[in-house]
Amino acid sequence: MAYAVLASLFTTTDHMLNPDPYSIPCNRETIESLHKNIATLLSFLETTPPHSYQTIKTLEAKIRDVGYETEDILESHIAKHFRSISGSENDENVDMLTQALEEVMKEFESLMKDVKEIQSTGDIGGLLEQHMTSLSVVSSRPTGKSKFVLLDENFMNKMKEQLVTKDSKLKVLPIVGMGGIGKTTLAKALLDDPFIVGHFDIRAWVTISQEYRIQDVVQNLLNDINLRSTKTDIEVDLDGDVGLHKILFKRRYLIVLDDVWETKTWDELQKLFPDNDDGSRIMVTTRQSEVATYAAKSSHEMKLLNDDMSWDLLREELFAQENCPSDLVEIGKEIAKKCLGLPLAISVIGGLLSKEKMTLEYWEHVAANIKAILTENDDQYLEILSLSYNYLPHHLKPCFLYMAVFSEDESIQVSMLLHLWVAEGFLKPSSINMEKVAEKNLKDLIERNLILVDKLKYNGKPKTCIIHDLLRDLCIKEARKEKFLFDLNNYIDLNPKEVQGHRRLSIPPSIREDKDIEGKVNVIQSMLDIWNMPQLRNLHVGLSSLPPLPIGTEMPCVLKSLETLCDIKNFRCEDEVLVRIPNLRKLKIEYRDVDITDWSYYRLQNLGNLSKLETLSCHFSDLICTETLVANLAFPISLKKLILSGCKISWEHMHIIGVLPNLEILKLRSQAFEGHTWETVEDNFKKLEYLDIMDHSCLNEWIVDDANHFPSLRLLVLWWCSSLEEIPSSIGEIMTLQKIVLIHCSDDVVSSAENIQDINQDIKLVIGK
Numbered sequence: 103m104a105y106a107v108l109a110s111l112f113t114t115t116d117h118m119l120n121p122d123p124y125s126i127p128c129n130r131e132t133i134e135s136l137h138k139n140i141a142t143l144l145s146f147l148e149t150t151p152p153h154s155y156q157t158i159k160t161l162e163a164k165i166r167d168v169g170y171e172t173e174d175i176l177e178s179h180i181a182k183h184f185r186s187i188s189g190s191e192n193d194e195n196v197d198m199l200t201q202a203l204e205e206v207m208k209e210f211e212s213l214m215k216d217v218k219e220i221q222s223t224g225d226i227g228g229l230l231e232q233h234m235t236s237l238s239v240v241s242s243r244p245t246g247k248s249k250f251v252l253l254d255e256n257f258m259n260k261m262k263e264q265l266v267t268k269d270s271k272l273k274v275l276p277i278v279g280m281g282g283i284g285k286t287t288l289a290k291a292l293l294d295d296p297f298i299v300g301h302f303d304i305r306a307w308v309t310i311s312q313e314y315r316i317q318d319v320v321q322n323l324l325n326d327i328n329l330r331s332t333k334t335d336i337e338v339d340l341d342g343d344v345g346l347h348k349i350l351f352k353r354r355y356l357i358v359l360d361d362v363w364e365t366k367t368w369d370e371l372q373k374l375f376p377d378n379d380d381g382s383r384i385m386v387t388t389r390q391s392e393v394a395t396y397a398a399k400s401s402h403e404m405k406l407l408n409d410d411m412s413w414d415l416l417r418e419e420l421f422a423q424e425n426c427p428s429d430l431v432e433i434g435k436e437i438a439k440k441c442l443g444l445p446l447a448i449s450v451i452g453g454l455l456s457k458e459k460m461t462l463e464y465w466e467h468v469a470a471n472i473k474a475i476l477t478e479n480d481d482q483y484l485e486i487l488s489l490s491y492n493y494l495p496h497h498l499k500p501c502f503l504y505m506a507v508f509s510e511d512e513s514i515q516v517s518m519l520l521h522l523w524v525a526e527g528f529l530k531p532s533s534i535n536m537e538k539v540a541e542k543n544l545k546d547l548i549e550r551n552l553i554l555v556d557k558l559k560y561n562g563k564p565k566t567c568i569i570h571d572l573l574r575d576l577c578i579k580e581a582r583k584e585k586f587l588f589d590l591n592n593y594i595d596l597n598p599k600e601v602q603g604h605r606r607l608s609i610p611p612s613i614r615e616d617k618d619i620e621g622k623v624n625v626i627q628s629m630l631d632i633w634n635m636p637q638l639r640n641l642h643v644g645l646s647s648l649p650p651l652p653i654g655t656e657m658p659c660v661l662k663s664l665e666t667l668c669d670i671k672n673f674r675c676e677d678e679v680l681v682r683i684p685n686l687r688k689l690k691i692e693y694r695d696v697d698i699t700d701w702s703y704y705r706l707q708n709l710g711n712l713s714k715l716e717t718l719s720c721h722f723s724d725l726i727c728t729e730t731l732v733a734n735l736a737f738p739i740s741l742k743k744l745i746l747s748g749c750k751i752s753w754e755h756m757h758i759i760g761v762l763p764n765l766e767i768l769k770l771r772s773q774a775f776e777g778h779t780w781e782t783v784e785d786n787f788k789k790l791e792y793l794d795i796m797d798h799s800c801l802n803e804w805i806v807d808d809a810n811h812f813p814s815l816r817l818l819v820l821w822w823c824s825s826l827e828e829i830p831s832s833i834g835e836i837m838t839l840q841k842i843v844l845i846h847c848s849d850d851v852v853s854s855a856e857n858i859q860d861i862n863q864d865i866k867l868v869i870g871k
Contacts, residue, residue, distance in 0.1 A: 103500055105497060112144060136210065262298065276393070278394040279389070281487050283445060289387050304353050361389075368386070437468055437469045454468070516567055560767070587606040638661055641667050648670060664686060673693075687716045695724075714740060723748055725750050742767065777800065782806050792815075795820050
């Protein structure tokens with residue numbers, strides 16, 4: 103993880119050199135020299151292929167270890183600085199830092215010499231060329247008989263139709279999906295299908311690695327054409343790309359380019375193939391969605407198998423046309439389910455089961471240990487999954503490995519994930535907003551099919567994501583190897599020496615929920631230097647109160663970088679607090695165990711002073727007095743998203759929200775508002791695009807006289823509105839409305855929504871439980 107630690111060090115040293123009131127005292131000459139070396143090494147890694155010659159891999163390991171050592175020195179110094187009281191202590195700390203950095207500076211100088219030596223002996227490209235000559239980077243076709251069974255006959259027929267359609271122009275058909283999902287198997291089945299064989303004059307297969315050479319691609323294509331050809335009029339000239347063009351010219355051909363990694367690869371390869379205007383076709387398999395959309399307007403995205411399809415595949419692998427013994431059916435379905443829809447995993451397990459006696463006891467053993475068995479019994483399986491990681495650009499590797507901190511099958515909040523990546527400091531340094539950098543990295547990993555989208559926001563962006571468990575296992579393995587992260591799942595039998603040197607520990611829920619540890623965590627939280635953390639960007643405190651402001655400080659610290667403050671319990675919006683968080687963009691607060699009648703104590707009217715706030719979530723539990731709450735509640739005009747629950751405010755007071763000029767999303771959860779009637783008024787909710795109302799059993803009548811009351815509404819979601827009589831018909835007249843979603847709503851509400859859809863068929867209606 104050389105790149106990750108260098109990126110973190112670059113940011114740290116940059117902050118130390120920053121001339122602001124909260125900068126860290128240091129010897130500027132030493133830190134400037136260190137900062138320059140870090141920048142040079144970062145630039146070197148950025149020009150280095152991610153999967154390259156062993157000399158560079160060895161150098162990367164050295165950079166990583168020196169970087170970790172330097173990071174420890176600097177962070178120790180920073181911690182001492184914030185604990186110091188007098189100026190003399192700071193001077194002493196600077197001297198200690200300078201001495202500690204002397205040794206690592208020598209190591210950095212040695213690293214710089216290694217870099218210059220590599221660059222002077224042929225640059226990165228020269229080493230890569232040596233590396234490539236030692237590899238078999240392309241092969242003519244998949245070897246061996248595939249065990250996969252293609253289950254979707256309708257899809258196969260559809261693909262055949264696209265291959266033999268009357269469209270005479272050269273057509274590209276991409277197949278995209280994660281490693282091991284069956285792209286190669288599907289392409290091979292199509293290439294060898296008797297109907298396809300009879301339709302094309304020439305067929306050929308070539309596998310493309312990320313490190314390829316055009317001459318090798320051409321030579322393998324020519325060899326494969328020669329082997330597959332059964333027609334006497336085809337004479338294969340093995341004279342490079344000239345021979346390839348000659349043999350393809352004026353003949354209908356089908357070429358499979360298997361495992362294409364980059365768009366620039368497609369740019370180079372497509373020049374080899376003439377458009378004969380005779381219905382020739384090129385199939386491209388890739389793990390990269392970007393490559394698929396770049397090569398053609400449409401593509402086939404292969405999905406993970408569902409439980410039934412997984413069992414069908416495993417059963418066919420083991421028994422073909424025979425029946426599975428009845429006593430093995432249930433445990434067999436469990437085994438198939440635990441393969442998590444990945445055909446490659448099912449194939450590996452099927453091959454293992456077929457070699458042993460088919461007993462209930464053995465199959466139960468396999469079901470209980472399936473992941474360990476997968477990783478121990480098939481080198482090809484591990485190799486296929488590891489390829490996706492090995493070929494990641496340097497700046498994406500730490501983001502991918504970080505997924506090991508999440509639990510199996512966990513639905514991960516994208517906003518939280520992006521904040522964690524930023525906080526860790528391993529993102530590529532950039533002048534733009536770091537959350538935007540994190541968002542771009544997530545998009546890249548999704549397009550590479552390493553992270554899967556779980557749920558979408560109303561605007562189409564990912565809301566939650568997941569990682570396949572087998573890819574998560576790969577993360578854990580690689581993270582340990584790189585000393586990037588240690589997963590403490592087996593902490594009971596843990597040897598402390600195993601953890602030594604790792605930069606992060608992932609603590610599973612079983613440990614986090616331990617009562618003995620819970621008390622220690624609370625103590626640590628209560629001790630948190632936050633009002634003295636000027637670089638703090640995002641803070642989630644887990645439904646705790648904020649620590650009190652420091653007393654007697656000569657220079658109060660303003661947290662100018664703080665953008666997110668979440669899960670704050672019983673937050674008092676005092677002027678002295680809000681003035682220290684002027685750039686807050688997201689605030690999530692909860693009031694519980696509050697037994698008061700006068701809400702002026704919490705100064706909620708001061709929320710309106712947070713002029714940069716865009717997202718606000720307020721939850722009130724067991725609220726006693728609502729009238730004083732309304733009188734003391736205000737919202738900033740900058741708000742774009744508002745989530746309320748438990749407020750028990752009368753619908754008559756909805757105007758305090760409706761007048762917000764920038765509000766785009768409004769979610770009203772349980773008991774946010776009370777009363778039987780909500781009547782909207784003009785000039786409210788001008789920019790509201792998403793309205794989500796949940797669990798309002800007392801709301802009977804919703805009156806909307808004019809579609810202009812919600813002129814920008816795109817999505818309406820109603821949950822558990824069991825007493826509501828109908829959706830106002832004027833809602834259907836809103837020109838921007840795209841979808842209505844009803845979950846556990848009354849039959850009358852459903853009927854009114856169906857009437858709206860009858861009038862405006864452009865509106866999509868979703869009804870669910």
